[in-house]
Amino acid sequence: xxxxxxxxxxxxxxxxxxxxxxxxxxxxxxxxxxxxxxxxxxxxxxxxxxxxxxxxxxxxxxxxxxxxxxxxxxxxxxxxxxxxxxxxxxxxxxxxxxxxxxxxxxxxxxxxxxxxxxxxxxxxxxxxxxxxxxxxxxxxxxxxxxxxxxxxxxxxxxxxxxxxxxxxxxxxxxxxxxxxxxxxxxxxxxxxxxxxxxxxxxxxxxxxxxxxxxxxxxxxxxxxxxxxxxxxxxxxxxxxxxxxxxxxx
Amino acid sequence: xxxxxxxxxxxxxxxxxxxxxxxxxxxxxxxxxxxxxxxxxxxxxxxxxxxxxxxxxxxxxxxxxxxxxxxxxxxxxxxxxxxxxxxxxxxxxxxxxxxxxxxxxxxxxxxxxxxxxxxxxxxxxxxxxxxxxxxxx
Amino acid sequence: xxxxxxxxxxxxxxxxxxxxxxxxxxxxxxxxxxxxxxxxxxxxxxxxxxxxxxxxxxxxxxxxxxxxxxxxxxxxxxxxxxxxxxxxxxxxxxxxxxxxxxxxxxxxxxxxx
Numbered sequence: 001x002x003x004x005x006x007x008x009x010x011x012x013x014x015x016x017x018x019x020x021x022x023x024x025x026x027x028x029x030x031x032x033x034x035x036x037x038x039x040x041x042x043x044x045x046x047x048x049x050x051x052x053x054x055x056x057x058x059x060x061x062x063x064x065x066x067x068x069x070x071x072x073x074x075x076x077x078x079x080x081x082x083x084x085x086x087x088x089x090x091x092x093x094x095x096x097x098x099x100x101x102x103x104x105x106x107x108x109x110x111x112x113x114x115x116x117x118x119x120x121x122x123x124x125x126x127x128x129x130x131x132x133x134x135x136x137x138x139x140x141x142x143x144x145x146x147x148x149x150x151x152x153x154x155x156x157x158x159x160x161x162x163x164x165x166x167x168x169x170x171x172x173x174x175x176x177x178x179x180x181x182x183x184x185x186x187x188x189x190x191x192x193x194x195x196x197x198x199x200x201x202x203x204x205x206x207x208x209x210x211x212x213x214x215x216x217x218x219x220x221x222x223x224x225x226x227x228x229x230x231x232x233x234x235x236x237x238x239x240x241x242x243x244x245x246x247x248x249x
Numbered sequence: 250x251x252x253x254x255x256x257x258x259x260x261x262x263x264x265x266x267x268x269x270x271x272x273x274x275x276x277x278x279x280x281x282x283x284x285x286x287x288x289x290x291x292x293x294x295x296x297x298x299x300x301x302x303x304x305x306x307x308x309x310x311x312x313x314x315x316x317x318x319x320x321x322x323x324x325x326x327x328x329x330x331x332x333x334x335x336x337x338x339x340x341x342x343x344x345x346x347x348x349x350x351x352x353x354x355x356x357x358x359x360x361x362x363x364x365x366x367x368x369x370x371x372x373x374x375x376x377x378x379x380x381x382x383x384x385x386x
Numbered sequence: 387x388x389x390x391x392x393x394x395x396x397x398x399x400x401x402x403x404x405x406x407x408x409x410x411x412x413x414x415x416x417x418x419x420x421x422x423x424x425x426x427x428x429x430x431x432x433x434x435x436x437x438x439x440x441x442x443x444x445x446x447x448x449x450x451x452x453x454x455x456x457x458x459x460x461x462x463x464x465x466x467x468x469x470x471x472x473x474x475x476x477x478x479x480x481x482x483x484x485x486x487x488x489x490x491x492x493x494x495x496x497x498x499x
Contacts, residue, residue, distance in 0.1 A: 013259055015258070016257075020259065071271070096263070098258035098259060098260045099261070106258050138353045139350070142350065142353040142354070161275060161278070164263045164268065165265065165468065194389060198389045198393075199389060204390045207468065208342070209278045210274075211275070211278070214274060223345060224344075224345035224346065227342070228346060230346075230396060231347070234393040234396060234397050237391075237393035238397070266469060269468065269469075282468065283465050284461075285461035285465065286462060288402075288410065289454060289457070289458025289459065291413075292452075292454035292488065293455070294417070295413070295450065295454075296451050296491060296495075298417075299447060299451070299492060300491070300495050302431070302499060303496070303498040313425060313429065316420045317421045317422065321421050322422070325414060325417065326418070329411065329414045329415065329418060332406065335410070336406075336407040336411055339403055340407060365407075369407070369408050372408050372409060373409075373411060376416070377416070377426075380416050380426040380427070380428045381427030381428045382415075382426045384426075384427055
């Protein structure tokens with residue numbers, strides 16, 4: 001005996017036949033402990049195998065299942081049905097990305113921007129093997145730990161009004177990742193990243209709407225990361241223009 | 250064999266002039282942005298006052314008198330509300346922009362925000378005291 | 387990809403926002419009281435002339451007016467873009483232009499006190 005019956009309206013889009021997306025209604029039984037992903041899996045398994053969507057871990061670590069649930073970007077595996085208001089649940093693909101099929105969006109733009117911020121340890125000179133590993137205190141780790149939690153779910157891009165209005169904007173997750181490496185004591189690549197991060201489509205396109213941090217399922221706080229980089233880049237800008245900056249290599 | 254690409258991505262348009270109306274969070278953000286209009290406007294009022302001060306006692310008295318017009322009073326209440334809104338929202342985000350790390354921990358945001366309020370109250374009381382607001386009569 | 391020059395106007399925006407947050411509510415309260423005919427004592431002509439006559443007073447008045455204008459100019463630029471006005475360059479020139487004129491005027495008037 002199931003907990004109750006729920007209704008969902010899911011945005012469908014089949015590029016081979018549809019000119020525009022349209023809502024399809026589903027009515028299914030559900031259990032009290034289900035998340036939205038369970039409901040969608042039920043639909044796929046029992047009602048409509050044509051429904052396309054991304055998911056993997058079902059435990060909020062892979063970042064695959066981001067979608068708009070009642071207008072908010074959320075992980076479908078982390079959104080409990082019992083926490084949603086009564087009535088038909090509206091499910092759409094992540095906002096601000098082109099729809100490929102049904103709930104699957106084209107994430108190429110994000111992938112490309114992620115690479116542009118050079119999200120890896122950059123050293124001025126490589127560490128020799130006999131020097132041993134980099135040592136890092138717990139305090140040094142704590143400094144950037146929060147920004148390592150990003151699972152690339154792109155919920156922040158779906159919430160960001162600037163990304164919606166300015167497609168060139170690097171976006172919250174890419175910038176937060178740049179900040180993660182800038183804060184890492186092992187990294188020496190801040191100047192390398194500045195060309196992209198401190199450009200007009202980097203941190204300076206952010207209007208501090210804070211929507212990204214509000215929706216982030218891993219509490220990364222990309223908005224905070226960007227504001228901290230604004231302060232750092234501003235100090236760097238003044239130092240450069242006053243002739244006190246670091247020599248450009 | 251697939252002879253033509255099935256990929257025809259659909260781009261959803263964003264309503265450029267009304268997107269912020271749908272969600273409360275976006276409306277609040279736009280209100281914060283537009284608070285700057287009133288801050289700029291009040292700065293222009295102060296500039297006008299300085300102009301009057303520089304011009305002489307008659308001009309300055311005329312300036313003070315004009316502060317009493319119904320329009321001025323109405324705008325003042327609006328500006329007071331907006332500046333308080335600005336103060337609250339400005340202080341609220343300080344822990345994000347300036348996190349304070351002590352050892353492995355971070356100072357709780359509430360302390361950073363609370364510290365700003367303490368300083369704000371002290372500065373406000375100082376301004377009001379120096380202006381003579383607390384002198385009897 | 388060139389590094390932006392936005393830090394200049396952003397730092398003025400941030401400074402202005404901070405100044406506005408700390409001092410404007412009290413100042414608005416004072417001019418509001420003056421509007422109701424209960425102007426605090428220090429608002430009389432002689433006291434204000436004395437205050438603005440000194441270099442510290444000039445600095446304070448200049449700082450408050452100018453920084454608040456730059457704060458408003460930059461934030462309004464972002465707001466108008468969000469409201470759908472795409473002509474960013476025109477808005478920037480107009481907004482920063484007004485802030486610059488206001489800054490220069492405040493210096494001009496203060497130097498005459």
